[in-house]
Amino acid sequence: MKVRAIMAALCATGLMLGVSAAQAGESVEVLHWWTSGGESKAIGVLKDDMTKQGYTWKDFAVAGGAGAAAMTALKTQVISGNAPSAAQIKGPLIKEWADQDVLVNIDSVAKEQDWKKNLPPQIDKIMQADGHYVAAPFSVHRVNWLYINKAALDKAGGKVPTNWDEFFKLADKMKADGIMPIAMGGQPWQDFTVWEDVVLSQGPAFYKKAIVDLDQKTLTSPQMVQVFDTVRKLTTYFDSARTGRDWNLATAMVINGKAGMQFMGDWAKGEFANANKKAGTDYVCAPVPGTDKAYTFNVDSFVFFQQKGQKAATPGQIALAKTIMSPDFQKQFSLYKGSIPVRLGVDMSSFDDCAKKSYADEQTAIKAGGYVPSLAHGMAQGDATAGAMSDVVTKFMNSKESSQDAVAALAKAAMTK
Structure with a gap:
């Protein structure tokens, strides 16, 4: 359901009550879902920087790698009149919140730091709503990464797979060596991540038509059936205990040598670093087979909410946005987070x-x-469309549904608004 629909429904019940507890220039309440080891160290850098500037950091952390629980908490806080100073939001959802007239703009910071020059054009656009900057970006995560335990790879022949045929041959060798080929969690967003990787392996042009344009011809094409066929084969290398497993626990399986590989964005690299593992020595990171010339980006960002009904950003919010986009913070945050x-x-x-x-x-x-x-x-895409498509993928990966039926369901789901 879109943000506006949820807000309208809750407002009708009379839940618009108090004011924000955050005091301008004194207390900065931040809602986020960075709770794993590497993530906690990364957000700790921002907390320390803000504390040094004289602000009191109020941490509002909600566990859950994809942020669904955090978004539910955020909606409740905003509706009840207790909006945090800033919240972790990204993509089309930024504009949805801006459309509710509950955000403040940070144009002064963007102008001072020349964001238009210092951000990739695709990302600069996402940070704006109606011509005003309302969000500050932290870092860029590449989603289409494959992590491989180096010892398991060496034992299986040492060749990093560049296509699906090579991947499945490597998985079979690992299985023969007594190693679980793929570490996989059991949450819908993790299923969706793997599926998206396989879509990207068909080429950026195919990905754009299917994922960005939601082109019905592409979504129902034989090539999309092939995507689901490949995903089905991948599921045969998962373990039966994956249900409910968090992503970082799956990463730990690769770190500890209990599993050979994991499909995950480069936030997983923060977990390897937190375990004192070195790239190239203890593990290998490589593009998902068939995606070496493509890059799916995931950009973390904070949006800034009106405090006490004020239309302008508070000193604390301005300081937060400025700190986030400072070169020193950008560098240290990403070193801990695994991003760039x-x-x-x-x-x-x-x-x-x-x-x-x-x-x-x-x-x-x-x-x-x-x-x-x-x-x-x-x-x-927005929450409604992405959620409907995710449901199709998760159902497919946890059932015996045919690829053809899944493709038909996907095309229908893509029309959800």
Whole structure:
């Protein structure tokens, strides 16, 4: 359901009550879902920076990798008149909140730091609503990554797969070696991430038509049936205990050598770093087979809510936005988070090989037209459409439904508004 529909329904019950507890220039309440090890260290950098500037940080952390629980909590807070100073929101949902006239703009910060020059055009546009900046971006995550335990890879022959045939041969070798081939969690957004990776492996042009344009001909094509066939084969390499498993627990399985590979965005790299594992030595990060020239981006950002009915940003909100886009913070946050800075031109010399490759591939993809928004992570479509499509994928991956039936259901789901 869209934000406006939920707000209208709750407002009708008379839940518009108090005012925000956050005091301008004194207390900054921040709602987010960064609760894993690497994520906590990353958000801790922002907390420390704001504390040093004299602001009191009020942490409103809601567990859940995809942020669904956090979004539910946020809606409740806004409706009850207790909107946080800032909240982690991204993609089309930014404009949906702006349309409710509950956000403040941070144009002064964007102008001072020249965001238009220092952000990729595709991302700069997402941070705005009706010509005003209402969100500050943290970092860029590449979603189409494959993580491989280095010892398991070496034992299976040492060749990193570049296409699906090579991938399945590697998975079979790992299985023969007594290693679970794919570490997989059991949440809908994780299912959706894997499916999206396979869509991208068909090429950026196919991805754009299917995911961004929601083209019915593409969604019902034989090529989309092939996508579901590949996903079905992937599920045969999952373990039966994955139900309800969080993404970071699946990452830990690769870290500990209990599983060979994981499909996950580069926030997983923060978990490897937190476990003192080194890229190239303990694990390998590679583009998902068939996606080396493409880049699905997932951009974390904060939007800023009106406080006490004020239409203008508070000093604390201005300081928060300015800190987020400062080069030093961008660098340190991403080093902990596993991402790369969203701000262009930040020094990458202290980043690991995976991050350096991510940055290089990002620049190439931007120029070549392969830089595309992630559907599974809230960047490509609104909640209603993405949710309906996600339901189709999760049903398929947890049943014996045919690929043809799934494709028909997907095309119907894509028309959900």
